[in-house]
Amino acid sequence: xxxxxxxxxxxxxxxxxxxxxxxxxxxxxxxxxxxxxxxxxxxxxxxxxxxxxxxxxxxxxxxxxxxxxxxxxxxxxxxxxxxxxxxxxxxxxxxxxxxxxxxxxxxxxxx
Amino acid sequence: xxxxxxxxxxxxxxxxxxxxxxxxxxxxxxxxxxxxxxxxxxxxxxxxxxxxxxxxxxxxxxxxxxxxxxxxxxxxxxxxxxxxxxxxxxxxxxxxxxxxxxxxxxxxxxxx
Numbered sequence: 001x002x003x004x005x006x007x008x009x010x011x012x013x014x015x016x017x018x019x020x021x022x023x024x025x026x027x028x029x030x031x032x033x034x035x036x037x038x039x040x041x042x043x044x045x046x047x048x049x050x051x052x053x054x055x056x057x058x059x060x061x062x063x064x065x066x067x068x069x070x071x072x073x074x075x076x077x078x079x080x081x082x083x084x085x086x087x088x089x090x091x092x093x094x095x096x097x098x099x100x101x102x103x104x105x106x107x108x109x110x111x
Numbered sequence: 112x113x114x115x116x117x118x119x120x121x122x123x124x125x126x127x128x129x130x131x132x133x134x135x136x137x138x139x140x141x142x143x144x145x146x147x148x149x150x151x152x153x154x155x156x157x158x159x160x161x162x163x164x165x166x167x168x169x170x171x172x173x174x175x176x177x178x179x180x181x182x183x184x185x186x187x188x189x190x191x192x193x194x195x196x197x198x199x200x201x202x203x204x205x206x207x208x209x210x211x212x213x214x215x216x217x218x219x220x221x222x223x
Contacts, residue, residue, distance in 0.1 A: 030209040041148070041199045041217045048211035086154065090209065096166025097142045097205050099212060101154040 002027045002091045006102035013077045013109045021072040021105045023087030031090035032063050033099070034072050036083050043086065046072070077109045113138065115204050115215035123221045129190040132218045136183050136204030142166075143185040144212065145177060148199040157200075160185055161207070189220075197222045 003026040013019055025032075034046040047054050047061040049070065054061055058078075063070040074081055084106050088099040116135045124130050136143050144167075145157040156169040160179035177187040183204075189196055199219050203212040 031211070033211065035214075041201075041219065043201065043214040045211065045213060050209075088154075088212075094167065094208070096159045096161060097144050097203075097208055097210075097212065098156050098159060098167045098169075099144070099146075099203070100156070101146075103153055 002029070002089060002100050004087060004089055004100050004102040006085075006087055006105050008105060009103065011105055011107045013074075013081075013107065015077060015079060015109055015111050017077050017109075018073070018075045019077060019107070021074070021085055021087075021107075023070040023072070023089075023102055025068050025070075025087075025089045027068075028092045029065065029089040030092045031099070032065075032070055033088050034061055034070070035086045035088065037086060037104075038083060046085075074107075077107075079109050079111055082107055082109045115202060115213055117200075117202055117215035117218050119218060120216065121219050121221075123223065124192050125223055126192055126194060128192050129188060130192060130220060131186055131188045132200055132202075132220075134185045134187075134202035134204075134215055136185070136202075137213055140204040140206055140213075141183055142205040142207060142210075143179055143183065144203045144205070145185070145187050146201045146203065147171075148201060148217075149195075149197075154201075157187065192222045194222050196220065 035043040144159040
């Protein structure tokens with residue numbers, strides 16, 4: 001099956017700093033999503049981005065499908081950005097909806 | 112539009128018992144997927160239903176089963192519970208293949 005790797009596994013930031021999270025995947029995809037998991041476990045949708053670039057406030061994401069990677073940018077980080085960020089992909093050849101998740105990046109933003 | 116709902120939110124069961132979890136998708140969505148999250152294995156796909164048919168299944172034992180009703184609501188069942196089944200169970204709803212998926216708040220299952 002498809003492999004999804006996220007880096008770095010852990011990130012400690014000072015409030016106000018910028019950061020980049022990376023997601024590499026091993027096969028062609030028709031869906032790529034970034035999620036933020038809140039302390040109660042719910043996955044919050046950040047971006048649906050199988051290709052191209054999107055921005056939402058202080059967050060932006062870029063997926064280069066031909067090179068099989070995606071980047072999530074956090075600018076001017078705030079303590080509320082802390083949590084685990086997941087990248088998940090759906091392979092083109094999959095029979096039905098099936099997201100394969102990366103291992104996540106745990107972000108801690110210090111005041 | 113109401114989001115994905117899951118019931119119950121928390122559950123404590125004893126080894127050997129069985130459990131049924133429920134998921135109601137976003138109105139109009141016909142695909143419901145189930146995932147298990149544990150600290151050791153991360154987020155893993157269990158199965159997906161579309162219009163009452165299982166389209167895809169992950170690598171889990173037969174103790175894990177599911178079904179979908181004509182109103183797209185889905186249930187998953189775990190029989191003969193083991194300690195290792197303690198996990199957060201998440202369901203997601205979507206329009207179809209390749210569409211954005213939306214997750215519910217999850218059911219946290221503890222097996223003692």
